[in-house]
Amino acid sequence: MANAYSQQEEELYKKWREAYDDPTLLLIDPVNGIKQIKSGLPIAHPPAIKVSPVSLVSLVSPQLEIEKGTVTADNRLFDGSAFKQLIKIRGNILGPDLSKINPFASISQSIFGSIDGVKLANIEAIFNQIKKEGGYFFPRSAEPAVYCDLGGAPGGFIRYLQWRYPSSFGYGVSLSPMKGGLAWNEKAFDLKRLEITSCPDGSGDIVNNLEWIVKWILQIATFSGEISVCQLAAGRMVNLVLGHKISDDEAKNMPTLVAQIAIGLSILWPGGNMIIEMAGSKSKMSADLILLMGLTFDQVYLFKPISSNPAENGIYLIASGYQQNNNLAPTISGLLKKVNQLQRDGLPVKSLILDDNYYIRPEIKEIVRKNNQSIQRQLLLSQQIQSPALKPHYLTYYTGIYWNIPS
Numbered sequence: 001m002a003n004a005y006s007q008q009e010e011e012l013y014k015k016w017r018e019a020y021d022d023p024t025l026l027l028i029d030p031v032n033g034i035k036q037i038k039s040g041l042p043i044a045h046p047p048a049i050k051v052s053p054v055s056l057v058s059l060v061s062p063q064l065e066i067e068k069g070t071v072t073a074d075n076r077l078f079d080g081s082a083f084k085q086l087i088k089i090r091g092n093i094l095g096p097d098l099s100k101i102n103p104f105a106s107i108s109q110s111i112f113g114s115i116d117g118v119k120l121a122n123i124e125a126i127f128n129q130i131k132k133e134g135g136y137f138f139p140r141s142a143e144p145a146v147y148c149d150l151g152g153a154p155g156g157f158i159r160y161l162q163w164r165y166p167s168s169f170g171y172g173v174s175l176s177p178m179k180g181g182l183a184w185n186e187k188a189f190d191l192k193r194l195e196i197t198s199c200p201d202g203s204g205d206i207v208n209n210l211e212w213i214v215k216w217i218l219q220i221a222t223f224s225g226e227i228s229v230c231q232l233a234a235g236r237m238v239n240l241v242l243g244h245k246i247s248d249d250e251a252k253n254m255p256t257l258v259a260q261i262a263i264g265l266s267i268l269w270p271g272g273n274m275i276i277e278m279a280g281s282k283s284k285m286s287a288d289l290i291l292l293m294g295l296t297f298d299q300v301y302l303f304k305p306i307s308s309n310p311a312e313n314g315i316y317l318i319a320s321g322y323q324q325n326n327n328l329a330p331t332i333s334g335l336l337k338k339v340n341q342l343q344r345d346g347l348p349v350k351s352l353i354l355d356d357n358y359y360i361r362p363e364i365k366e367i368v369r370k371n372n373q374s375i376q377r378q379l380l381l382s383q384q385i386q387s388p389a390l391k392p393h394y395l396t397y398y399t400g401i402y403w404n405i406p407s
C-alpha cells in the first residue's frame with residue numbers, strides 16, 4: 001500500500017521526535033501511530049520506552065564544597081554558537097500563540113484546569129512511578145499515593161493526582177497571594193484528601209520555611225483515615241515530591257529548586273520519587289544538583305514532555321527510587337540546607353562539586369546533549385512559526401488513552 005504521507009511530512013515527524021525524547025510521541029504521530037493502531041487497540045503504556053538516564057551512581061565519593069557566586073550559564077555545558085543563533089531570533093519565538101504551533105496545547109485546558117495536570121499525566125505515562133492500572137479501561141488507580149506539592153498553586157498537579165488516584169493523600173505549600181504568589185484553586189479540590197499550609201509565618205514560602213515544612217510533614221500534619229496504614233508503614237513520609245519552576249531564569253529559580261530538593265530528600269520514603277521542573281541545566285550549579293540527585297536515587301532523568309511549552313527551557317528532573325538508607329543522603333540534604341541558608345542571607349552559590357574530570361563525565365555529556373536538544377527544539381519551533389505549514393498534525397485524540405486522562 002502506498003504511504004499516505006509525503007516525504008516532507010515524514011521528515012517533519014522525525015525532526016519533531018528528535019526534538020523531544022518523549023516516546024508517546026511516536027505512537028500519536030499519524031505516520032507511526034497509525035501502524036500501531038492498525039495492529040490492535042492502542043495500548044496505554046507504549047512498548048520499548050527508552051529515555052536515557054542522566055546520572056547513574058558513578059560519582060562514588062564526590063568532593064563537595066560550597067562555592068559562592070552568581071549562577072550563570074557555563075559555556076562548556078552547551079553549544080554556544082547555536083545558542084547565539086537562538087538568542088538572535090528569540091523575539092520571533094516568544095511572540096505568537098503557542099496553541100498554533102504545539103499540537104498538544106489544545107488539550108491543555110482539560111479537566112485539570114491547566115496544562116500542568118496534563119504534563120504530569122504525560123510524565124507518569126512514561127516513568128510509571130506510582131501507578132499500576134492505566135489505559136482506556138482503567139485510567140484511574142487504587143494505589144494509595146502520598147504526595148507533597150511544593151509551590152503547587154493553583155493546583156493542576158493536585159487535580160490530576162486526585163482524579164487519577166482516588167485513594168491518594170496530598171500535602172501542599174505555596175507562596176501566599178499576599179506575598180505575590182498564585183492562589184490555590186481550593187474549590188476544585190477534595191479537601192478531605194489534601195492538607196494545605198501557609199506555614200506559621202503565613203507566607204507559604206518554601207525557601208524561608210524549609211525546616212518547618214519538613215517537620216510539618218513528618219510530625220505535625222494530619223493523616224487521612226484511608227491512607228494512614230500506608231503512611232504509618234512508611235513512617236509518615238511521602239512517596240512523591242512535586243515542584244514547578246517559578247522563573248525561566250536559572251539563577252532566579254535556584255533558591256526554590258534547592259529548597260524543593262532539600263525538602264524532598266528529608267521527607268521521601270525509600271523508593272520514593274521526585275518530579276521537579278528546572279528552569280534549565282546550563283549552569284554548573286544546576287548540573288551539580290542533577291549529579292547529586294543521581295547519588296541518592298536509582299535513576300535520574302531530564303525529560304521534556306511533549307505537552308510542555310516547546311518555546312521554554314523548562315525541563316523536568318525526574319528521580320525514581322529514593323535510596324533513603326544511602327549514607328550520602330543526609331550529607332547531601334545537609335549541604336543543601338546550608339546552601340538554602342546562604343541564599344536567604346543574600347549569598348548565591350554557584351558550585352557544589354569539585355572534580356577535575358567534570359566535563360568528560362558521561363552524565364555531564366548527557367546534560368550537554370539535553371541542553372543542545374533544547375536549543376535545537378527552540379530553533380525548529382522558530383522555523384515553524386515562520387512557516388505554519390510545517391506544523392505537524394498529531395493524533396492528539398489518542399493522548400487521552402496513553403496518558404490516562406479523560407479525552
Ligand SMILES: C[S@@+](CC[C@H](N)C(=O)[O-])C[C@H]1O[C@@H](n2cnc3c(N)ncnc32)[C@H](O)[C@@H]1O
Nearest residue numbers: 116151153154155156157175181182205206244
Ligand atoms: C507555575 S506555578 C505552579 C503551578 C502548579 N504546578 C500547578 O500544577 O498548578 C508556580 C507556583 O510557585 C509559587 N511560588 C513562587 N515562589 C515560591 C516560594 N518561594 N515558595 C513557595 N511557592 C512559591 C507561585 O506562587 C506559583 O503558585
